[in-house]
Amino acid sequence: MELMPASFFQQPALTLAQNLLGCELIKETEEGTASGYIVETEVYIGAVDKAAHSYNYKRTKRTEVMFGEAGHAYTYVMHTHCLVNVVAGEQGEPEAILIRAVEPVRGIDLMYKRRGDKKEKELTSGPGKLTKALGIVKNDYGHPYGEPPLYIAKGFTPEHISTGPRIGIDNSEEARDFPWRFWVTGNRFVSR
């Protein structure tokens, strides 16, 4: 396994979001190890993006980690689910990349146990589903992706990448049309 170096995260968010596609996201817990290839991402850029929690450089306890170094985990809870992001951008620029879907790789039995689903596609085909399948929790907030128990490794190189508007941000005025969602074309675990 080849971990992504810290320098990997030092690239513009819009290119990082595409280069994260195909990378393996891994989480180790007491229950075991589970991982998946990232197949869908979304970019959030606080400086210009009304859909971002950090819009207009809004600095709170929750958004704080996005102002720091790239390559750390930004987790938050919405409704009953935990969602996971990769912090991007220079220090002081609050940017993040939401992981919206992964393709199961390791610990698939563990994922079924955690999700309790029959259909494989339902294991990880959404931002809330994949965190539950992999065992990612709010407490992973701030963790650097270069070391256990939560890290990112080299996976596969996608043949083709698609792009389009992001999901679930209809109240964000013009930002809702930004084509800042990226996915591996044709991959069946993409959320929609």
Add this chain to the structure above:
DNA sequence: AGACCGATACGCT
């Protein structure tokens, strides 16, 4: 397509 679930954070009183 719509209702419900219900954890948090934030902004206001």
Add this chain to the structure above:
DNA sequence: GCGTATCGGTCTA
């Protein structure tokens, strides 16, 4: 303290 909105998921029709 309290009301409100939320980068979803799941169940019921």
